Amino acid sequence: MSATTPVLEGRGIVKRFGHVVALDGADFELYPGEIAAIIGDNGAGKSTLIKTLSGALHPDEGEIRLDGSRVHFRSPRDARKVGIETVYQELAVAPALDIAANIFLGRERRRGGPLGALRMLDKGAMRRHAAQHLAELQIRVGSIAQPVETLSGGQRQGVAVARAASWAQRVVIMDEPTAALGVKETRQVLDLIKRVRERGLPVILISHDMPHVFELADRIHIVRLGRRVAVVTPRTHTMPEAVAIMTGATRGELEQALTTEQP
Amino acid sequence: MTSLDTTSTEQRSAASRLGGLVAKSLSAPAVAPLIALVLTMTFFSVKSDNFLQAQNPSLVLQQVMVVGVLAIGQTVVILTAGIDLSVGTVMAFGQIVMTKLAVANGVPAIPAIALGILACVAFGALNGGLVTGLKLPAFIVTLGTFNIAFALTHVYSDDLTFTGLPSELLFFGRTFQLGGADVTYGVVFMLILYAVAWYVLTQTAAGRHVYAVGDNPQAARLTGIGINRVLFSVYVTAGLMSGLAAMLLVARTELGDPNAGQTTENLDSITAVGLGGTSLFGGRGSIIGTLIGAVIVGVFRNGLTLIGVQVIYQYLVTGVLVILAVSVDQLVRRRRL
Numbered sequence: 001m002s003a004t005t006p007v008l009e010g011r012g013i014v015k016r017f018g019h020v021v022a023l024d025g026a027d028f029e030l031y032p033g034e035i036a037a038i039i040g041d042n043g044a045g046k047s048t049l050i051k052t053l054s055g056a057l058h059p060d061e062g063e064i065r066l067d068g069s070r071v072h073f074r075s076p077r078d079a080r081k082v083g084i085e086t087v088y089q090e091l092a093v094a095p096a097l098d099i100a101a102n103i104f105l106g107r108e109r110r111r112g113g114p115l116g117a118l119r120m121l122d123k124g125a126m127r128r129h130a131a132q133h134l135a136e137l138q139i140r141v142g143s144i145a146q147p148v149e150t151l152s153g154g155q156r157q158g159v160a161v162a163r164a165a166s167w168a169q170r171v172v173i174m175d176e177p178t179a180a181l182g183v184k185e186t187r188q189v190l191d192l193i194k195r196v197r198e199r200g201l202p203v204i205l206i207s208h209d210m211p212h213v214f215e216l217a218d219r220i221h222i223v224r225l226g227r228r229v230a231v232v233t234p235r236t237h238t239m240p241e242a243v244a245i246m247t248g249a250t251r252g253e254l255e256q257a258l259t260t261e262q263p
Numbered sequence: 264m265t266s267l268d269t270t271s272t273e274q275r276s277a278a279s280r281l282g283g284l285v286a287k288s289l290s291a292p293a294v295a296p297l298i299a300l301v302l303t304m305t306f307f308s309v310k311s312d313n314f315l316q317a318q319n320p321s322l323v324l325q326q327v328m329v330v331g332v333l334a335i336g337q338t339v340v341i342l343t344a345g346i347d348l349s350v351g352t353v354m355a356f357g358q359i360v361m362t363k364l365a366v367a368n369g370v371p372a373i374p375a376i377a378l379g380i381l382a383c384v385a386f387g388a389l390n391g392g393l394v395t396g397l398k399l400p401a402f403i404v405t406l407g408t409f410n411i412a413f414a415l416t417h418v419y420s421d422d423l424t425f426t427g428l429p430s431e432l433l434f435f436g437r438t439f440q441l442g443g444a445d446v447t448y449g450v451v452f453m454l455i456l457y458a459v460a461w462y463v464l465t466q467t468a469a470g471r472h473v474y475a476v477g478d479n480p481q482a483a484r485l486t487g488i489g490i491n492r493v494l495f496s497v498y499v500t501a502g503l504m505s506g507l508a509a510m511l512l513v514a515r516t517e518l519g520d521p522n523a524g525q526t527t528e529n530l531d532s533i534t535a536v537g538l539g540g541t542s543l544f545g546g547r548g549s550i551i552g553t554l555i556g557a558v559i560v561g562v563f564r565n566g567l568t569l570i571g572v573q574v575i576y577q578y579l580v581t582g583v584l585v586i587l588a589v590s591v592d593q594l595v596r597r598r599r600l
Contacts, residue, residue: 077487092485094478096546097471105475106486108468119467163486 005068007032007202008053008084008171013062015048022048024226025062030171035193035203037213039246040223046206047175049223053204054086054173055079066170083169087160089176095149095156099141100130102148103163133166134158137195154185158192165196172196173204178212190216210239222246296539296555303559307566314569321438321445327561328453329354329512331554333528334535335460336387336504338553339497341536342464343477344545345401347501349390350508351528352412355521357383357509359416362425362519365432372431380506386412387502391495401498409529416521425519436514449511456507460550473497477545527578530585531560537588544592560584 539556541548
């Protein structure tokens with residue numbers, strides 16, 4: 001086993017909704033600097049798994065560890081506080097607000113001095129920082145002060161990714177980030193995800209799109225019937241093999257994958 | 264994709280700040296209402312010789328101050344994609360509380376005003392609580408409280424009109440001279456409220472969250488904004504504005520009338536918001552637009568009276584006006600989508 005401690009780790013996570021067991025002892029780990037994908041059929045539990053890791057759901061059993069120590073998220077706010085940000089499939093931006101306002105939405109910066117005491121926003125500073133974040137991720141937009149609704153879908157999701165990446169200290173979770181996008185826009189967002197990794201932030205990627213997953217991911221967690229049945233890599237497995245494990249056509253090779261494929 | 268050059272962006276923004284300001288003010292939501300106001304005023308000054316006579320503009324503003332203050336509350340509610348149909352009758356109730364306490368119960372003026380305002384704030388809290396707690400549509404909640412406030416006004420007043428008010432209750436109806444024109448203290452008070460509302464909506468995080476909640480509630484929630492807190496506070500604000508409007512109404516009419524503020528004020532406040540360019544679908548609009556919208560409504564009512572249009576037709580015209588304002592909003596919205 002590698003000595004590296006996972007940034008974020010789930011152990012034996014169980015989540016029930018009434019009589020339905022959505023997660024039945026699922027494991028997960030994300031290592032520093034990697035893109036870890038989670039794939040699984042509809043209803044396999046990948047969404048539920050991700051929600052427990054992002055604080056949107058509270059697991060009934062099992063534990064979540066951040067840098068090796070146990071954490072309890074009661075809400076997404078708790079997860080955000082420790083540096084875990086999520087990008088959602090639906091475009092989670094406010095279209096009428098400008099780019100800077102969206103990036104700082106819910107975390108607005110106030111001016112210093114007496115104007116700050118009057119709760120006046122520091123719009124200049126927020127615009128400068130927002131422009132800087134977009135530049136770091138090479139997201140090109142006309143003006144930082146333009147409403148988000150004037151942007152293309154890809155650029156909008158770019159703003160959402162920039163928001164997550166600029167606030168995330170530890171982990172960015174991307175839940176089907178390209179599901180609502182066209183081909184060209186999807187390409188832009190995929191490139192963007194790579195750049196987030198290049199900046200040193202580990203990424204959890206949930207996607208239905210196998211070619212994208214195999215292009216981006218360092219490791220691929222395959223979830224089936226509420227459990228992780230295998231961890232594979234694009235080097236050791238082909239797409240059809242991954243799909244076969246995902247659908248239950250072949251048994252997962254969890255032990256082998258776990259012992260040989262940790263970075 | 265190439266990287267965004269931040270230094271050139273900053274230079275450009277500095278150089279074109281003036282040009283941007285001009286362009287921005289032209290595309291600002293308040294410009295169209297301003298043009299509508301000028302057209303309306305031109306129309307009535309042609310139709311009636313009395314319209315531009317010395318005391319008339321000051322009279323219009325006096326009439327506007329009550330609806331104008333109600334429209335502030337209505338604006339913040341509508342910005343969240345809600346609506347408050349109860350502002351008029353809640354104001355009527357507040358007005359009766361103030362005057363009955365002062366006249367019939369001998370409560371000193373200031374506590375009487377405070378209690379009247381408090382009663383209105385309580386109605387706002389009731390609206391906000393039902394909208395956020397039980398997730399009921401604002402439309403139906405405030406239609407309910409509209410009737411509750413209406414009934415309470417008549418029950419509590421015994422259908423009596425309260426006159427002979429202490430002078431403190433009439434303060435905001437008094438006038439002072441400014442450049443040869445009579446200016447009412449209540450109008451000044453209304454303008455101060457607008458300035459405060461403008462500051463909060465455009466310069467603070469709280470205001471930005473009001474827009475965000477109306478624009479895309481899911482996005483607002485996902486970024487950690489307490490949606491319920493924002494929604495609750497806008498209905499409480501609307502209640503507070505009803506209370507302050509009640510205070511102005513008492514000062515203007517110099518009595519507590521259980522039949523005041525029951526129909527026209529509700530609709531007029533919504534018309535003012537709509538004419539002011541604020542979208543009834545939430546997330547877009549400006550408080551300055553609402554002020555102009557309120558003046559347009561005031562000019563219409565005043566002008567129609569001056570050219571001898573019967574009151575019943577004034578209802579008809581304002582009814583058409585509100586539908587017109589909302590239709591324009593819908594057309595603009597459709598083009599944007």
